[in-house]
Amino acid sequence: MNICPSPIAGLLVVETIPYADVRGVFSRLFCDKELAPLISSRQIVQVNHSRTATVGAIRGLHFQHPPHAEMKLVRCLKGRVWDVAVDLRQHSPTFLHWHAEELTPENALMMAIPEGFGHGFQVLEPDSELLYLHTAHYTPEAEEGLRYDDPHLGIKWPHTVTELSERDAKHSLIDANFQGISL
Ligand SMILES: Cc1cn([C@H]2C[C@H](O)[C@@H](COP(=O)(O)OP(=O)(O)O[C@H]3O[C@@H](C)C(=O)[C@@H](O)[C@H]3O)O2)c(=O)[nH]c1=O
Secondary structure (H helix, E strand, C coil), X not given: CEEEECCCCCXXXXXXXXXXXXXXXXXXXXXXXXXXXXXXXXXXCEEEEEEECCCCCEEEXXXXXXXXXXXXXXXXXXXXXXXXXXXXXXXXXXXXXXXXXXECCCCCEEEEECCCEEEEEEECCCCEEEEEEXXXXXXXXXXXXXXXXXXXXXXXXXXXXXXXXXXXXXXXXXXXXXXXXXX
8 A cells, every 4th residue: 555645734645556367356445554654543443335326416524523533544446436625624734725536446545534624525426335444433413514515615526516415415604713623
């Protein structure tokens, strides 16, 4: 696995090197030794999977507040998604900047999204599937979201938005009182 920087400090992109032969492909999806530089003392405590049927559907943007803030490692197992992370760290020089990567099974990229970032994605192929590794348990009372179309973020989604959960449609817009996440 190659751990690559992104334009936002702390947000990393991991390249996985798949082993291909006549039978198909073998890939290591997680290794605490190889990923130690980014995982540090964190532990993976939950593994989630989602399948999203419709091209253009968006999930996000989601995050958990401290003390339930988490690192998420996200990869695409099927289809194609445009995965975006937004820097919400209070006092970060890149506060409210975002970075996106297209994730596919073929490019085998994994976004390593640390605490203090919002995360979302848009589906670019039908029935796209994502695998998430989390370093904190799901804590709905600590969870918050931002609007995918928040003008303060200006995220340039690659496809027309076709579907959104009721919850994601109701997130508040960022206003002058929004301080970000204090870690
Ligand atoms: C995220 C999550 C949801 N759920 C439940 C709550 C709800 O009934 C159902 C669907 O949840 P949601 O609508 O929040 O699912 P979804 O909108 O897909 O939420 C996900 O979005 C992406 C962008 C992320 O980054 C993920 O961490 C997660 O927040 O699953 C769990 O039981 N455990 C979990 O970890």
